[in-house]
Amino acid sequence: MTWCSGLEAFCRADVPLRDFTWYQLGGPARWFVTPRDAAELRLALNRLRDAGVAWRVLGRGANVLVRDTGFDGAVIHLSSEHFARVQYEGESLLAGAGADFTKLVKQTCNRGLGGLESLAGIPGLLGGIVRMNAGGKYGDVSQVVREVEIMDATGEMRVLPKSEVQFEYRRTNLAGQIVIGARLDLHERNPAELVER
Numbered sequence: 001m002t003w004c005s006g007l008e009a010f011c012r013a014d015v016p017l018r019d020f021t022w023y024q025l026g027g028p029a030r031w032f033v034t035p036r037d038a039a040e041l042r043l044a045l046n047r048l049r050d051a052g053v054a055w056r057v058l059g060r061g062a063n064v065l066v067r068d069t070g071f072d073g074a075v076i077h078l079s080s081e082h083f084a085r086v087q088y089e090g091e092s093l094l095a096g097a098g099a100d101f102t103k104l105v106k107q108t109c110n111r112g113l114g115g116l117e118s119l120a121g122i123p124g125l126l127g128g129i130v131r132m133n134a135g136g137k138y139g140d141v142s143q144v145v146r147e148v149e150i151m152d153a154t155g156e157m158r159v160l161p162k163s164e165v166q167f168e169y170r171r172t173n174l175a176g177q178i179v180i181g182a183r184l185d186l187h188e189r190n191p192a193e194l195v196e197r
């Protein structure tokens with residue numbers, strides 16, 4: 001028996017990571033975990049902790065190089081519909097960590113919601129974008145983040161206001177925690193102007 005016995009619905013062994021990275025490079029993960037919701041993620045984290053198994057989170061793999069030997073631990077991939085959810089509330093947006101950031105930028109521009117248009121072209125999923133404070137010449141994602149939902153290594157979930165997240169150049173203080181989602185504050189603008197920009 002291993003730590004993932006009984007979790008076969010969302011845990012597989014020896015999965016090639018090249019299939020989940022931008023450059024299609026890298027060896028296998030000893031275990032590949034794709035929880036369907038927060039409860040399954042919590043269960044997996046608790047089992048991993050009890051078994052002493054190292055884990056990492058992998059999003060789109062756009063800023064990651066994986067060794068040919070792979071990773072002798074568990075790789076967590078938040079790809080289910082639950083983690084890819086996007087909910088618009090006026091000028092606010094609540095999105096899961098698995099939301100495709102490129103699509104999110106296009107959607108917000110077409111809806112006439114400004115704030116993300118200057119980040120167009122940055123590949124990845126929202127969780128990684130927030131975790132590394134992705135950005136470019138015209139700003140970074142911290143400019144629109146209101147709060148970040150995280151799960152720590154014990155499975156405890158918390159919502160952190162922006163003031164508790166230390167956004168720095170291409171980094172945050174969220175190491176060792178899993179970004180579950182984020183609320184972004186946008187602003188109404190002319191859709192055509194946003195798309196052009």
